[in-house]
Amino acid sequence: xxxxxxxxxxxxxxxxxxxxxxxxxxxxxxxxxxxxxxxxxxxxxxxxxxxxxxxxxxxxxxxxxxxxxxxxxxxxxxxxxxxxxxxxxxxxxxxxxxxxxxxxxxxxxxxxxxxxxxxxxxxxxxxxxxxxxxxxxxxxxxxxxxxxxxxxxxxxxxxxxxxxxxxxxxxxxxxxxxxxxxxxxxxxxxxxxxxxxxxxxxxxxxxxxxxxxxxxxxxxxxxxxxxxxxxxxxxxxxxxxxxxxxxxxxxxxxxxxxxxxxxxxxxxxxxxxxxxxxxxxxxxxxxxxxxxxxxxxxxxxxxxxxxxxxxxxxxxxxxxxxxxxxxxxxxxxxxxxxxxxxxxxxxxxxxxxxxxxxxxxxxxxxxxxxxx
Amino acid sequence: xxxxxxxxxxxxxxxxxxxxxxxxxxxxxxxxxxxxxxxxxxxxxxxxxxxxxxxxxxxxxxxxxxxxxxxxxxxxxxxxxxxxxxxxxxxxxxxxxxxxxxxxxxxxxxxxxxxxxxxxxxxxxxxxxxxxxxxxxxxxxxxxxxxxxxxxxxxxxxxxxxxxxxxxxxxxxxxxxxxxxxxxxxxxxxxxxxxxxxxxxxxxxxxxxxxxxxxxxxxxxxxxxxxxxxxxxxxxxxxxxxxxxxxxxxxxxxxxxxxxxxxxxxxxxxxxxxxxxxxxxx
Numbered sequence: 001x002x003x004x005x006x007x008x009x010x011x012x013x014x015x016x017x018x019x020x021x022x023x024x025x026x027x028x029x030x031x032x033x034x035x036x037x038x039x040x041x042x043x044x045x046x047x048x049x050x051x052x053x054x055x056x057x058x059x060x061x062x063x064x065x066x067x068x069x070x071x072x073x074x075x076x077x078x079x080x081x082x083x084x085x086x087x088x089x090x091x092x093x094x095x096x097x098x099x100x101x102x103x104x105x106x107x108x109x110x111x112x113x114x115x116x117x118x119x120x121x122x123x124x125x126x127x128x129x130x131x132x133x134x135x136x137x138x139x140x141x142x143x144x145x146x147x148x149x150x151x152x153x154x155x156x157x158x159x160x161x162x163x164x165x166x167x168x169x170x171x172x173x174x175x176x177x178x179x180x181x182x183x184x185x186x187x188x189x190x191x192x193x194x195x196x197x198x199x200x201x202x203x204x205x206x207x208x209x210x211x212x213x214x215x216x217x218x219x220x221x222x223x224x225x226x227x228x229x230x231x232x233x234x235x236x237x238x239x240x241x242x243x244x245x246x247x248x249x250x251x252x253x254x255x256x257x258x259x260x261x262x263x264x265x266x267x268x269x270x271x272x273x274x275x276x277x278x279x280x281x282x283x284x285x286x287x288x289x290x291x292x293x294x295x296x297x298x299x300x301x302x303x304x305x306x307x308x309x310x311x312x313x314x315x316x317x318x319x320x321x322x323x324x325x326x327x328x329x330x331x332x333x334x335x336x337x338x339x340x341x342x343x344x345x346x347x348x349x350x351x352x353x354x355x356x357x358x359x360x361x362x363x364x365x366x367x368x369x370x371x372x
Numbered sequence: 373x374x375x376x377x378x379x380x381x382x383x384x385x386x387x388x389x390x391x392x393x394x395x396x397x398x399x400x401x402x403x404x405x406x407x408x409x410x411x412x413x414x415x416x417x418x419x420x421x422x423x424x425x426x427x428x429x430x431x432x433x434x435x436x437x438x439x440x441x442x443x444x445x446x447x448x449x450x451x452x453x454x455x456x457x458x459x460x461x462x463x464x465x466x467x468x469x470x471x472x473x474x475x476x477x478x479x480x481x482x483x484x485x486x487x488x489x490x491x492x493x494x495x496x497x498x499x500x501x502x503x504x505x506x507x508x509x510x511x512x513x514x515x516x517x518x519x520x521x522x523x524x525x526x527x528x529x530x531x532x533x534x535x536x537x538x539x540x541x542x543x544x545x546x547x548x549x550x551x552x553x554x555x556x557x558x559x560x561x562x563x564x565x566x567x568x569x570x571x572x573x574x575x576x577x578x579x580x581x582x583x584x585x586x587x588x589x590x591x592x593x594x595x596x597x598x599x600x601x602x603x604x605x606x607x608x609x610x611x612x613x614x615x616x617x618x619x620x621x622x623x624x625x626x627x628x629x630x631x632x633x634x635x636x637x638x639x640x641x642x643x644x645x646x647x648x649x650x651x652x653x654x
Contacts, residue, residue: 238524243502244499248497250481252510254482259482261517
């Protein structure tokens with residue numbers, strides 16, 4: 001092989017498309033399918049064969065937000081090897097930021113304080129509620145609050161070279177501490193009831209099927225965008241640095257990379273995506289309370305990612321859908337067995353499907369190719 | 373997070389005087405002042421772990437373009453010395469300078485690597501899930517901060533460099549394979565190749581032929597001889613035949629119990645009574 005040939009083929013090795021043509025068309029078909037569901041809900045009356053129930057739309061809209069959170073977790077866990085057991089916190093913070101806006105615009109005047117503040121005999125909104133009646137400011141908070149918290153927490157944790165289970169335990173403690181803080185009425189976020197009883201969003205009735213369809217589409221677009229951004233990051237050289245951090249961090253240091261910046265970058269991006277997912281989740285489910293910060297929620301997210309397949313981006317989306325689909329079925333038929341089932345799934349996946357659903361599909365694909 | 377502060381940079385560019393010719397025609401990286409002909413100075417370095425003296429008042433200097441072999445029995449402090457130079461371990465006392473002007477004891481591992489010191493570990497440590505090509509790409513000398521890395525695209529000069537290195541390592545056919553699937557010897561070569569991509573001024577090699585077959589050992593010797601003069605090299609090795617092959621009349625340093633026991637050509641060292649004692653038992 002002469003040098004010229006080598007160079008051409010090397011060039012080939014570096015030309016990494018975002019997705020292959022086949023993957024693009026697959027994603028296109030799936031997105032189109034899910035985008036059509038609200039249309040079927042709006043266009044056909046209940047009882048028609050093609051009608052999709054409002055319940056199904058709300059459920060799938062919720063799953064899409066979960067999928068986005070799972071994708072965010074995969075960016076840090078699957079690629080950089082940072083296992084977070086506290087991503088529920090970022091999800092909830094995004095949700096609370098959005099909830100603050102929804103609470104204020106639902107009132108006849110945004111200056112009227114909600115009941116939980118009246119009970120505390122607060123006559124006006126405290127400083128941290130300032131400007132939250134403006135949609136764009138609230139959206140800014142959705143990005144900034146989880147992002148800043150992740151950045152500051154990550155800076156100190158990564159700078160101290162806290163790794164592995166120690167890091168995971170600290171993230172778990174962080175979300176638990178935040179949950180206790182938000183449970184307090186005096187914190188000013190409605191205590192254990194949180195925020196609910198939302199009326200309007202951007203002047204539209206939040207319960208109307210049309211608004212719900214728009215929220216659903218917004219979530220779907222956000223998920224697609226997060227997938228593309230995540231893919232662009234992981235396909236770049238920075239993505240290869242992240243996987244190198246996961247596999248051998250000290251080796252990377254001796255190549256002249258300081259892992260701190262790279263970890264901090266992906267950790268913050270992940271928290272922001274998770275926060276946006278939470279913000280889209282709240283108007284669709286109509287409630288946000290500190291329960292979202294419970295440790296179980298964060299651990300469940302990890303199971304979604306593990307089930308779907310770590311380090312694949314698509315896998316966690318599938319995993320979030322599959323596990324939550326099962327959860328919906330279980331909790332309506334045999335609710336008391338759900339946690340056992342979840343634990344069993346996690347054990348089985350860890351034992352038999354270390355690469356998750358995506359890994360299984362790949363393996364089957366290779367096998368059929370081998371036989372052909 | 374600049375690796376070399378501004379004052380140091382300025383000092384280095386000003387000091388490009390006649391003395392700079394000691395660098396054997398290699399383009400100098402700005403920042404390292406080697407005007408006195410030495411690339412590395414270790415002065416009375418001591419490292420104490422819980423009362424145990426891993427290094428005991430060790431002094432050593434390596435010339436520009438020199439290939440220095442370091443031998444010594446187990447526990448002599450060879451690896452600890454590498455750790456001090458690359459910033460993994462901070463010395464309890466003493467100074468370590470890279471050129472005249474860069475104080476290694478005050479720097480992070482990544483900063484030291486960026487300043488031009490490359491290190492090969494005892495066990496081959498390549499990124500096993502990355503392809504051979506990606507391993508070399510990651511190692512390549514370029515801005516290694518977050519933003520430039522995110523938007524990095526290889527230009528044709530860089531591709532040529534990777535192609536040349538692949539050829540030198542005889543890994544051209546394997547460039548798409550995950551590094552984890554390479555043979556032990558190939559991994560060692562790949563790691564040496566990664567060091568070359570870093571374009572370091574000083575290369576530290578910790579037992580580069582450990583666990584290699586005879587043919588692989590010979591090939592590694594050829595590789596290292598190829599690098600002689602282009603880089604300053606420090607080779608830590610147990611294998612005496614191999615040291616004989618590469619030392620070629622250059623200096624050999626014998627470490628024992630954390631300090632220098634003897635220094636000289638291979639013949640001188642082998643004739644030294646104390647060295648014989650340490651190696652053949654007391």
